[in-house]
Amino acid sequence: MSKKITxxxxxNLDKLLFPQLKITKAQLIEYYIKIAxxxxxxxxxxxxxxxxxxxxxxxxxxxxKDAPQGTPTWVKTVKIYSETAKRDVNYVLCxxxxxxxxxxxxxxxxxxxxxxKAGSREKPDFAFFDVDPESPATFEDAITVxxxxxxxxxxxGLESYVKTSGKKGFHVLVPIAQKYIFRETxxxxxxxxxxxxxxxxxxxxxxxxxxxxxxxxVDYLQNSQGRTMVSPYGxxxxxxxxxxxxxxxxxVKKGIKPTELNIFSVVKREKDPWKKILxxxxxxxx
Amino acid sequence: MENKANVPRRxxxxxxxxxxxxxxxxxxxxxxxxxxxxFRFLHKKDGHPLKYQKxxxxxxxxxxxxxxxKGYEIAKNEYIxxxxxxxxxxxxxxxxxxxxxxxxxxxxxxxxxxxxSYVLMPDKSSGAYGLLLAAFEKKGKAGVGRITLxxxxxxxxxxxxxxxxxxxTLRYAYDVVDPQGFEELKxxxxxxxxxxxxxxKIVTDLSGEFDITAYKDSYKQKVxxxxxxxxxxxxxxxxxxxxxxxxxxxxxLRETLKQLxxx
Numbered sequence: 292m293s294k295k296i297t298x299x300x301x302x303n304l305d306k307l308l309f310p311q312l313k314i315t316k317a318q319l320i321e322y323y324i325k326i327a328x329x330x331x332x333x334x335x336x337x338x339x340x341x342x343x344x345x346x347x348x349x350x351x352x353x354x355x356k357d358a359p360q361g362t363p364t365w366v367k368t369v370k371i372y373s374e375t376a377k378r379d380v381n382y383v384l385c386x387x388x389x390x391x392x393x394x395x396x397x398x399x400x401x402x403x404x405x406x407x408k409a410g411s412r413e414k415p416d417f418a419f420f421d422v423d424p425e426s427p428a429t430f431e432d433a434i435t436v437x438x439x440x441x442x443x444x445x446x447x448g449l450e451s452y453v454k455t456s457g458k459k460g461f462h463v464l465v466p467i468a469q470k471y472i473f474r475e476t477x478x479x480x481x482x483x484x485x486x487x488x489x490x491x492x493x494x495x496x497x498x499x500x501x502x503x504x505x506x507x508x509v510d511y512l513q514n515s516q517g518r519t520m521v522s523p524y525g526x527x528x529x530x531x532x533x534x535x536x537x538x539x540x541x542x543v544k545k546g547i548k549p550t551e552l553n554i555f556s557v558v559k560r561e562k563d564p565w566k567k568i569l570x571x572x573x574x575x576x577x
Numbered sequence: 578m579e580n581k582a583n584v585p586r587r588x589x590x591x592x593x594x595x596x597x598x599x600x601x602x603x604x605x606x607x608x609x610x611x612x613x614x615x616f617r618f619l620h621k622k623d624g625h626p627l628k629y630q631k632x633x634x635x636x637x638x639x640x641x642x643x644x645x646x647k648g649y650e651i652a653k654n655e656y657i658x659x660x661x662x663x664x665x666x667x668x669x670x671x672x673x674x675x676x677x678x679x680x681x682x683x684x685x686x687x688x689x690x691x692x693x694s695y696v697l698m699p700d701k702s703s704g705a706y707g708l709l710l711a712a713f714e715k716k717g718k719a720g721v722g723r724i725t726l727x728x729x730x731x732x733x734x735x736x737x738x739x740x741x742x743x744x745x746t747l748r749y750a751y752d753v754v755d756p757q758g759f760e761e762l763k764x765x766x767x768x769x770x771x772x773x774x775x776x777x778k779i780v781t782d783l784s785g786e787f788d789i790t791a792y793k794d795s796y797k798q799k800v801x802x803x804x805x806x807x808x809x810x811x812x813x814x815x816x817x818x819x820x821x822x823x824x825x826x827x828x829x830l831r832e833t834l835k836q837l838x839x840x
Contacts, residue, residue, distance in 0.1 A: 296827065296830055296831065296834065297830060301822075301823060301826065304822040304823070304826075305822065315822075317822040317825065317826060320826055321825065321826055321829050324826065324829040324830050324833050325829050325832070325833060327833050327837070328833060328836040328837055331837075361623075388830075388833060388834070388837060392830075
């Protein structure tokens with residue numbers, strides 16, 4: 292058999308992972324295979340946190356930081372001491388296609404990554420704005436805030452990149468040179484958030500205000516060592532099998548529906564809006 | 578778990594039961610199931626099932642079925658070889674007939690000789706079967722005869738059980754151990770009268786009706802509980818990946834590999 296082109300042994304391919312859309316594990320794997328050329332670069336050398344749903348998204352899933360039992364020897368891992376767990380956690384690194392396929396075969400539907408790499412964990416290469424609308428604020432409202440945010444970053448001479456969260460918000464990222472520590476990026480993001488909140492009554496920038504109904508929180512707290520965001524092109528464990536999809540800023544406008552960006556539509560997109568993001572090492576004024 | 582086994586769908590033998598001039602066409606169904614817990618051996622490391630292979634003891638190579646013969650050991654490591662055909666030729670011809678030539682009390686045959694029970698059902702005409710059944714029930718006797726099943730001939734008993742005729746194959750006398758062969762029995766002492774009276778009293782006091790449904794295989798039940806628990810937690814599921822799905826993945830995989838190479 293053609294087995295030799297991947298080291299992964301497929302199991303339970305017909306397992307329904309998204310029962311509402313009758314999406315099987317085979318289809319999840321197929322998505323990750325097809326998206327790999329665009330996605331792998333973002334994952335490289337980042338200790339991943341997985342959310343696995345071996346019995347589908349309707350059944351309980353579980354977070355997994357440790358590489359699971361039975362991890363093949365060819366899968367790269369990195370040991371990092373966890374202060375909370377008081378032990379070394381053996382994180383999976385996804386540096387190649389086989390590992391990505393292996394993760395999909397584990398029904399690791401959600402793949403979350405930190406904003407820094409394994410070798411330099413205290414120095415992020417992204418500043419991260421999590422634009423998160425609190426009901427009844429809608430995705431439409433999040434569009435408004437994301438665009439305001441872009442405008443603000445433009446004025447500072449910073450190029451920003453946007454993706455859907457796959458749920459109801461946006462993730463806006465500013466790729467940066469690896470010379471700042473998390474405290475600095477956090478302060479920077481918080482600063483921008485505060486300015487926005489001052490100008491726009493529906494924007495909040497403080498954690499204690501996050502759950503205010505109808506507000507949109509620009510979350511700066513994710514800019515911390517060990518925190519993660521869902522990977523670009525990462526699938527979300529929601530019934531619509533949405534994908535956290537990198538977008539052109541011109542696509543961020545009324546009418547765009549995050550639920551329509553799913554594992555079937557995203558592989559058909561020819562756009563690769565984040566293609567240059569990792570090369571764009573910008574400087575912050577901190 | 579129910580107390581009764583399911584009724585089997587297919588007869589394992591058809592033929593006739595004859596007593597003197599009465600000839601009753603019958604079908605024979607299995608009556609006994611061995612419903613223990615069965616396990617499959619797996620490779621601890623990866624959870625895949627193990628398979629057995631016939632390996633030649635000389636060169637340790639796997640031998641295909643066509644090269645397998647049967648050997649009868651006449652001395653240590655010395656065999657007479659038989660082809661399948663040679664043994665086929667001497668197989669007893671099943672004469673498709675169970676002739677009952679004697680009637681006895683069912684329990685005059687000790688249960689140690691009972692091998693396996695089968696239900697007899699009328700084949701086509703049920704009149705003769707009903708007649709025979711009624712006669713058995715009335716006399717309370719069991720008929721003795723012979724039956725050939727597959728390659729083996731068995732002595733057999735036919736008796737009425739729960740409104741049906743049941744056939745029980747019997748073991749040959751030479752297949753059953755005679756307890757008198759044990760030395761221990763020769764050293765038994767005569768019991769004292771008082772002791773015997775006491776023992777008899779206990780037996781009498783504890784006498785009662787026998788209810789087979791009160792007995793359950795507790796090991797089996799425990800293993801079944803264990804299986805339920807394991808199903809909720811970790812489990813070893815090994816399924817063959819569906820060929821079609823794998824093919825589709827391989828197509829996608831080749832395409833992606835091509836793209837990655839270009840980079």
